[in-house]
Amino acid sequence: MKITRIRDAVAKIPSPMRNAVISFDKMTISLVAVETDVIREGKPVIGYGFCSNGRYAQSGIIRERLAPRILEADPDDLSDEAAGTLDPHAIWAAMMSNEKPGGHGDRAFAAGGIDMAVWDATAKILGQPLWKLLSDRYNDGKHDDRVLVYSGGGYYYPGKEKQGLQDEMRQCRALGYKLMKMKIGGAPLAEDMKRIEWALEVAGDGQNLAVDANGRFDLDTALTYARAMEKYNLCWFEEPVDPLDYLAHAVLCDATSMPIATGENLFSVQDFRNLVRHGGMRTHIDWLQPDPSLCYGLTESLRILDMADRAGWSRRRAVPHGGHQLGLNMAAGLGLGGTESYPGVFKPYGGFADDIPVVDGYTKPHNTPGIGMELKREMFSEMRRLMEFT
């Protein structure tokens, strides 16, 4: 059993939106395909993956460091003979050989794209959906038949603030979402509070609405916002401050009854361990949001969940960032709290299987082998085209 080739390509996912910190008009992601010599249904098994949105393509690191190390390793060391498929943990170790500790940034995104493709191939070789494999290996055979999904969005609409925001949220409701997230921090506090009230007119209940500051605030501003928002009983306040300012998180968690959510900009078990140790996050109300396709992949995400478990965190308080099918497979197979989704942006990479709708805030896992990318037809066809499969 052998990995015969690793392809990658850059996909453009420009979007006219901006959050409180960056604009997305030049955003790119790396696509990855891991080709094997294992034949299933008459064809070699190919695993597909991509780096998640927000952090740009990583072709340099994939081509110059990570992919060559996998292809140079002894194939016998990269498969799990007893399981009859690839060994994603061994492949992860091979691609990370001769990498120094610390520095968990772009390398983590490159590794995340490859690792996603490796897990897709690993599940396909077994003829199982990835969530089923995760359930069997890491969740005592349990899984969730339905997974909470929430919509990331709630952008600013200069010139038509109320109409634009409410229209977007009504569209999300029409698509089946119940819990919806909106941006804050791109306007003065009073204006953001008006926007929250407009959003609540559509969301109905505070528990159907979360807010996201994208790490923009200093501690003073975050405290002021938290106090102003407490009365709305919102589901969470996401990335109130710089993701690495653990002390600010601790002060905030001590000072407010609002649930705090963060993690999409932490990319290693070391960084999450520091958040858990030093960030004062509360295991009963706060949320951890790793993006498995950015933080060195599902392989490192399993370590993050283990570390959090040992620190008293229920898996139900983990809700992956990224709005992709890997997050959905993890949520269903590992019993997480849910997963993000981006209706309307980062197309065609955001969202889940074409024919499995969101109903009353939940979606269902798929039933084909692997991650299920073939069930997103436009995305899958673009991935094949950009990576020059014929």
Add this chain to the structure above:
Amino acid sequence: MKITRIRDAVAKIPSPMRNAVISFDKMTISLVAVETDVIREGKPVIGYGFCSNGRYAQSGIIRERLAPRILEADPDDLSDEAAGTLDPHAIWAAMMSNEKPGGHGDRAFAAGGIDMAVWDATAKILGQPLWKLLSDRYNDGKHDDRVLVYSGGGYYYPGKEKQGLQDEMRQCRALGYKLMKMKIGGAPLAEDMKRIEWALEVAGDGQNLAVDANGRFDLDTALTYARAMEKYNLCWFEEPVDPLDYLAHAVLCDATSMPIATGENLFSVQDFRNLVRHGGMRTHIDWLQPDPSLCYGLTESLRILDMADRAGWSRRRAVPHGGHQLGLNMAAGLGLGGTESYPGVFKPYGGFADDIPVVDGYTKPHNTPGIGMELKREMFSEMRRLMEFT
């Protein structure tokens, strides 16, 4: 005043050595040249830089993200009219635009290479050595006429352990070094203690010797090593544990009288702030070792020094990693504790000006405009050749 072009190239710096964590046989760095339309001595000013060793070349991030943003910015926003030269802080902000918070890894190395070239050009336009510019702007005009340098090395020599190590250390003494560093953690404790005793036979005094575990140990092992080494009165114990395990640093600093040194694998002011806040490091005996060419450059290093200053750290306790002339300029101009050097490895990029020797453990700053790279003739000629200057 305008940056007209940014070149980069990959240089191979293979080395047969390995530390406790990685081998260096495929190590590369990125070279950078920032070309301007400013004429000095009849020729356009060009600034040169490179990413430091240990973290690989970063051509993808330089070419796809950072360099284009600088070239697309309005040149008027990138120069400092009052000072009559480029504005490295504005250029840094331009190259980091549309980058999300967190994730301080490979991006930091790419930025470090560009930022080094920008500061080289900035000082050349003023006709000043970089250390002089730093002294004037950030050190009330004070500078050091001589800078402590220590040798990084002390490798393992399989089959000729004692002879190999002592020969290497004698060569360092012959080159003028007094304080020398050696690797530990690549052998069992008893063997490492023997190696320390062999090294002390050459170094003479424990204060002339530091040890480096390259972040390999878990806390238990680091504690055991620290207790075993206390009797040698060594200068410091470097990277005892994972660079991001602040709690382990705090336990270690509480438990041992040995000075602890770390920082080469922290790459942002946020990460150093966490070390200072949560790592229990002692301002009177421990050491901070940022690598300015890896941690987003001199520009971010100034922020790190400011943060440390506000937390009670003297600049004398900062000793840059990397063994390059940027560290030497910073040490001389900002009044740091010294800088690292690698006699014999990472050639030709390690080390200082060809004609300025190390004497009794100290070297002197240079007197030409910029960082002084032109004074390392073999390095400078290789940089010009690899970046295809004619």
